[in-house]
Amino acid sequence: MFYRNSIGAAVLAAVFVAAIADVRAQDEMKYPDWSGQWLRTGGIQWDPTKPLGRGQQAPLTPEYQAIFEASLADQAVGGAGNDARYSCFPVGMPRLMSVIFPMEFILSPKIAYVLFENNMPRRIYTDGRSWPSDPEPTFAGYSIGKWFDEDGDSRFDVLEVETRYMKGPRTFEGTGLPLHKDNQTVVKERIHLDKSNADVLHDQITTIDNALILPWTVTKKFRRERKPSWLENDCSEDNHHVAIGKENYFLSADGYLMPTKKGQMPPDLRYFSNR
Known part of the structure; x- marks a missing residue:
């Protein structure tokens, strides 16, 4: 009896899963193909x-x-x-x-x-x-x-x-x-x-x-x-621009701030002591 009940439960489960899969397939058919x-x-x-x-x-x-x-x-x-x-x-x-x-x-x-x-x-x-x-x-x-x-x-x-x-x-x-x-x-x-x-x-x-x-x-x-190649692209990686206050500066290869435009004033250093 237990064996027959197990078979019946398995059949019901299979039917249920198949029904869900069929509903999902029909649902997906409603939508346009925007893949790629x-x-x-x-x-x-x-x-x-x-x-x-x-x-x-x-x-x-x-x-x-x-x-x-x-x-x-x-x-x-x-x-x-x-x-x-x-x-x-x-x-x-x-x-x-x-x-x-x-x-x-x-x-x-x-x-x-x-x-x-x-x-x-x-x-x-x-x-x-x-x-x-x-x-x-x-x-x-x-x-x-x-x-x-x-x-x-x-x-x-x-x-x-x-x-x-x-x-x-x-x-x-x-x-x-x-x-x-x-x-x-x-x-x-x-x-x-x-x-x-x-x-x-x-x-x-x-x-x-x-x-x-x-x-x-x-x-x-x-x-x-349709056969895409995706790249990793992160703006913050290797970004040499530095925003200080309302100004934009550029970080040089040797690690120093550079101006981005002619006549640009250096940042305010009020919180640094002069040495």
Whole structure:
């Protein structure tokens, strides 16, 4: 009797496991194939159709246009300008989606992960949740997404995402093109494969920010590498830039501070005794 009961239990367990596997397989079939490694097809500028810096023609308010001009002027003489990336600050959203280094998508029913070779991952919650009441701001922000089947083939093909609750400092690109210091940025995305080429991914990104006089929409395009090679890339490794106060210095090969621009004053040594 014990033997027959054991066989029955084993059969039930096998059926149960098979049923779960079948449900998971059917669940996975609902999602698009975004596997592989995705690389940017344009430059490192925010709007890939326009040149860096002033050529972006960003719809900045007069106050933030002045901040941007000051950043460009500082960079022209060797400074870092308004871009904190030199000191290994994360780029944050929406600049993360410039994909300076490759990215990868991991899709599941409740969450979509976007992994980057040299930045923090993004988590896009797709489980129908509401916005949290007291979130902890992060550079990547808090993202809620919703899948759509727009061509009616019973498989999702478009992911729409809204991201809020970011912290700073953040910029659109390395020229110091600024976002507002109040960090009230809202980023909306529409991500989908190209209809004629499954190895091309589009991300239409609209940024709503108090540094802008109107929402700014750009479209990023990425190409798929189906046999990727991933590298270890850590900004803090071998970084020779040193931030002291509001100044950026450079560490020489022999371990001494060097100026990064002409006429730069040395750091304040008030806490060191003269010898």
